[in-house]
Amino acid sequence: MDTDLLNTAAPAPIRHAVHLPDDDRMSPEFRAVVRRRGEEAALGLVADLDALDRRYSTTVAAAARHDVRLLCAVKASTHPEVLRRAAEFGLGFDIANEPEFEAARGASTRARLSLTSPALPRREQAPLFAAFARGEIHRWHCDSLAQLEELASACPGSTVGVRVCLDGLDVPEGMPLFTPSRFGIRLDQLPLARDIAARHGCALRWIHAHNGSEENDIASYVFAAEAIVAAARAHEIDLEAVDLGGGLLAEATPEALDEFFGAVRAAVPAETELVFEPGRYWLIDCMTLITQVLDVKETPDRVLLVLDLGLMSHLQWADHIRIPTLGLLVPDDSRPWRLCGRSCFEEDMLDEWEKVPVAADAPVPRRGDVIALGNISGYAIELSCDFNGVRRPTLELLGV
Numbered sequence: 001m002d003t004d005l006l007n008t009a010a011p012a013p014i015r016h017a018v019h020l021p022d023d024d025r026m027s028p029e030f031r032a033v034v035r036r037r038g039e040e041a042a043l044g045l046v047a048d049l050d051a052l053d054r055r056y057s058t059t060v061a062a063a064a065r066h067d068v069r070l071l072c073a074v075k076a077s078t079h080p081e082v083l084r085r086a087a088e089f090g091l092g093f094d095i096a097n098e099p100e101f102e103a104a105r106g107a108s109t110r111a112r113l114s115l116t117s118p119a120l121p122r123r124e125q126a127p128l129f130a131a132f133a134r135g136e137i138h139r140w141h142c143d144s145l146a147q148l149e150e151l152a153s154a155c156p157g158s159t160v161g162v163r164v165c166l167d168g169l170d171v172p173e174g175m176p177l178f179t180p181s182r183f184g185i186r187l188d189q190l191p192l193a194r195d196i197a198a199r200h201g202c203a204l205r206w207i208h209a210h211n212g213s214e215e216n217d218i219a220s221y222v223f224a225a226e227a228i229v230a231a232a233r234a235h236e237i238d239l240e241a242v243d244l245g246g247g248l249l250a251e252a253t254p255e256a257l258d259e260f261f262g263a264v265r266a267a268v269p270a271e272t273e274l275v276f277e278p279g280r281y282w283l284i285d286c287m288t289l290i291t292q293v294l295d296v297k298e299t300p301d302r303v304l305l306v307l308d309l310g311l312m313s314h315l316q317w318a319d320h321i322r323i324p325t326l327g328l329l330v331p332d333d334s335r336p337w338r339l340c341g342r343s344c345f346e347e348d349m350l351d352e353w354e355k356v357p358v359a360a361d362a363p364v365p366r367r368g369d370v371i372a373l374g375n376i377s378g379y380a381i382e383l384s385c386d387f388n389g390v391r392r393p394t395l396e397l398l399g400v
């Protein structure tokens, strides 16, 4: 008899390497947690709640130094713990519809809520108008003159707001501002908005402009602020608040935030409240995806690292992902590594510009290894799906 067939000893554990991004964005404690989970092949998303708290705390403190009000855009993460902690740090919420209203109220019934919506389904209008009338929604920015007419007639006598775009303005060459925009009314329509409000005994006093998510800079925020303040003045609108939306791209350091908030605050009169409502910003460098290498494949012009995920369905709006440095599959090989998902979609791979860092002496990933991708955005969770049977990763929030 072949005794090998009867060998019932436990199989040796499968050994695999764990590849971590080598930037220093993870705290040493969280890095140790990610490494241990990788070694145990405990796959999924993990979020560092201490890092999130640090971002909340640093940013809220900087905003207070410049008399700036901060909201958290619920669309970027509806996770109850993320929202609960935001409210604990004194942040209000930017909401765009009834489910986001519910998520924000679930986190706190005391936090300030500001609604800015492209449009509401009819069934959500009445309950949200009622919440506005009760004072549970504190600000409301209408996206069109027709929406303003509806709000003002449903809530006569209230203070109301509009969202504007900067279409038609002479934007300096190369300034990153999203024009033309499909959102909001033009600044030269403000007199019409003011008069619609006045017909219902309302005062138009809040103006909102989302300055742009992907691309912006301090100068573009200052430009938007100055344009809004000037238009309000020209049209005799007594501006209570300017909300410049989300898109905050500054580093979460006191210096960078002081520079950003200070410059924009200087463009808005002291008696007018200045509001920002970042979304993506809050979870930057807080979330890591631990996943498995399923295959390493070569094509003539690239080397493909096939991972146990669907980039298209799990990592949407998760750009600036932090990727481990990989070694060369073949010495002196100049082909780039590309990170792929396992769905059947040909383009299920990280965008071209999300370059995989390479070093000749870095380890080469093998099938079965574990790889950690840093800086997964909250949007990636909000937008995830199970397309093609690639189940969305589990998420655990950790205090380390």
Ligand SMILES: Cc1ncc(COP(=O)(O)O)c(C=O)c1O
Pocket (backbone or CB within 6 Å): 073, 076, 094, 116, 210, 212, 213, 214, 245, 246, 247, 248, 277, 278, 279, 280, 281
């Ligand atoms: C009105 C409004 N506010 C805030 C945000 C949040 O933007 P970000 O996640 O880029 O900070 C968005 C994003 O689309 C938005 O449309």
